[in-house]
Amino acid sequence: MTDYRRLRVALLGAGAVGSQVAALLRQHADELADRAGARLELAGIAVRDVDAKRDADLPRELFTTDAESLIVGADIVIELLGGIEPARTYLLQAINSGADIVTANKALLATHGPEIFDAADQVGAEVYYEAAAAGAIPIIRPLRDSLAGDRVQRIMGIVNGTTNYILDRMDTEGAEFSDVLADAQRLGYAEADPTADVEGYDAAQKAAILASLAFHTTVPLDAVHREGITGIDKSMMDAARHAGYVIKLLAVCERLVEASGESISVRVYPALVDRKHPLASVHGANNAVFVQAEAAGNLMFYGAGAGGVQTASAVLGDVVSAARRHIAGGVGVGESTLANLPIVPIGRVTTRYQITLEVDDQPGVLATVAGTLSEGRVSIATVEQTVVSAGNGEPGVARLVIGTHKAVEQDLSDTVARLAASGVVERVVSVLRVEGD
Numbered sequence: 447m448t449d450y451r452r453l454r455v456a457l458l459g460a461g462a463v464g465s466q467v468a469a470l471l472r473q474h475a476d477e478l479a480d481r482a483g484a485r486l487e488l489a490g491i492a493v494r495d496v497d498a499k500r501d502a503d504l505p506r507e508l509f510t511t512d513a514e515s516l517i518v519g520a521d522i523v524i525e526l527l528g529g530i531e532p533a534r535t536y537l538l539q540a541i542n543s544g545a546d547i548v549t550a551n552k553a554l555l556a557t558h559g560p561e562i563f564d565a566a567d568q569v570g571a572e573v574y575y576e577a578a579a580a581g582a583i584p585i586i587r588p589l590r591d592s593l594a595g596d597r598v599q600r601i602m603g604i605v606n607g608t609t610n611y612i613l614d615r616m617d618t619e620g621a622e623f624s625d626v627l628a629d630a631q632r633l634g635y636a637e638a639d640p641t642a643d644v645e646g647y648d649a650a651q652k653a654a655i656l657a658s659l660a661f662h663t664t665v666p667l668d669a670v671h672r673e674g675i676t677g678i679d680k681s682m683m684d685a686a687r688h689a690g691y692v693i694k695l696l697a698v699c700e701r702l703v704e705a706s707g708e709s710i711s712v713r714v715y716p717a718l719v720d721r722k723h724p725l726a727s728v729h730g731a732n733n734a735v736f737v738q739a740e741a742a743g744n745l746m747f748y749g750a751g752a753g754g755v756q757t758a759s760a761v762l763g764d765v766v767s768a769a770r771r772h773i774a775g776g777v778g779v780g781e782s783t784l785a786n787l788p789i790v791p792i793g794r795v796t797t798r799y800q801i802t803l804e805v806d807d808q809p810g811v812l813a814t815v816a817g818t819l820s821e822g823r824v825s826i827a828t829v830e831q832t833v834v835s836a837g838n839g840e841p842g843v844a845r846l847v848i849g850t851h852k853a854v855e856q857d858l859s860d861t862v863a864r865l866a867a868s869g870v871v872e873r874v875v876s877v878l879r880v881e882g883d
Contacts, residue, residue: 450479453769454489456516456545458536459526460509462501462754463550463577464491467524467761469502478762482769490516492536501754518543522768524761525549534558541565546768548761550577556651556667559658572771574764579652580605580733582756583749584763589659589737597740598660601699602881605652607731607751608636608643609675609695613716614729616683617692623678635731645674646695646714653697656735657712660699662785665712671792673715682876685802685847689828691718692726696881702790709788711795717881718800725882736882793856798827798880800849801862804873807833807842811870815846818868822861825851843872849880 457468471478471488479485492513496506510516513536517523523540525547527533533554540547542565549555555562555578566573576586580603589598604610608630615626627644630636642648650672657665675695686693693716700711719726724746728734733751738744750756805811812831819826828849834842850858858877865871 450485452487453484453521453772454519455486456489456520456523457491458513460491460493460500463757464526465500465502466754466758468504470758470762478766482766483773484769486765486769489520492516514539520545521772522765523547524765525551530554530557537562538565541569541571544569546572546771548574548764548768550757550761552578552651552655556654560664574768576764577757577760579655580735581751582759583733583735583747583751585735585747593739593742596742598737599701599740600738601656601660601735602725603656603697603735604694604725604728604733605697605751606643606649606695607733610728611635611731613675613693613695620680622680644676646672649695649697649714653699653712653714657699657710661701661710661787663710663787665789669712669789671713675716678716686718690721692721694719694725698881709790711790713792715879717879719882723882795855796852798850798852799858800847800878800880802875803846803871804875805844805846805871807844814868814870815865818865819861823857824853824861827851
């Protein structure tokens with residue numbers, strides 16, 4: 447057996463991912479030592495309750511409630527607690543004690559990333575976070591390292607497994623949102639309080655991380671436009687399917703070229719994706735990130751976006767990288783955010799739209815709608831009309847599904863507001879953006 451140098455690894459948190467990380471560190475100790483060039487010694491696991499039930503069989507003596515003592519003297523600290531505090535405090539303590547850190551904490555990095563990265567830069571430590579954006583899918587290293595010499599133009603990501611599971615079943619089975627959400631909660635895909643997933647908060651955090659890497663610009667979480675999927679219903683799914691689309695919750699990170707120069711847009715919302723696009727075939731709770739780069743072209747990263755053992759794979763990959771850096775020595779590689787591109791509001795984004803309206807079934811209504819759209823600089827590409835008769839000779843209600851050419855978001859929003867107040871529109875059923883052209 448090779449006599450490797452020993453590196454002390456402190457693990458904070460022993461939930462679904464943490465338990466698997468600890469088990470794999472012990473189970474594959476010899477293999478990991480050969481790959482890292484160092485023996486990774488699990489010094490201990492900090493938890494709130496040492497007697498809580500775990501997802502893996504681990505010796506009780508590894509557990510402690512004293513995280514601060516465990517951090518002191520560790521070479522690598524793995525943070526899998528989630529949330530902001532005490533994770534932020536522990537990571538800063540670990541960095542200041544000279545440790546490299548590995549984290550899967552998307553919420554922390556999206557809100558306090560610059561603080562964490564700056565602290566690491568000050569002492570020459572490094573922050574590893576492959577598991578923070580798409581679970582087991584390797585996307586952080588490709589953006590940070592492999593594409594560092596390229597110019598990323600656009601990222602479209604399905605980065606939340608819960609919402610993809612819900613929307614996929616609504617599309618393939620014709621199920622209603624509430625019914626699929628209940629199944630997702632029963633199967634463990636969704637939390638008892640699913641707000642972070644279904645309202646897009648989780649995806650927005652990941653979008654901020656991906657955009658920061660792709661465009662070498664710090665992206666604050668409050669600069670990410672966010673919409674959830676709670677308004678998506680069966681009729682919208684049917685209309686999308688009929689038009690050749692599928693609805694996906696997308697994280698879109700885009701480089702924009704305007705007269706004033708380059709800027710970026712970062713947004714999360716349910717969007718229509720052409721069924722021929724690779725993202726349309728991402729089913730179940732899987733994730734995928736579609737990257738468009740100037741030189742490399744189109745790249746697709748696909749796989750499990752969550753799950754204990756799957757996410758543990760990404761965490762352990764970071765641990766091996768951190769160990770190799772310790773052995774090689776030298777200063778950690780800092781984050782590249784010097785591009786400092788401005789982040790534009792959603793109103794300046796240009797894309798295509800599908801607008802669904804319920805209108806009076808009266809002569810001249812379509813002409814009024816078309817005229818209002820034209821006045822608002824929104825050009826019609828397609829129109830489909832269906833009529834529901836009211837009976838007894840009374841006028842019925844027509845449903846118009848209007849596909850547009852590319853339009854500026856603010857123009858579209860203002861125009862839809864005028865349509866709603868026009869007197870001929872009974873209800874604006876939905877406005878969905880079309881992505882992936």
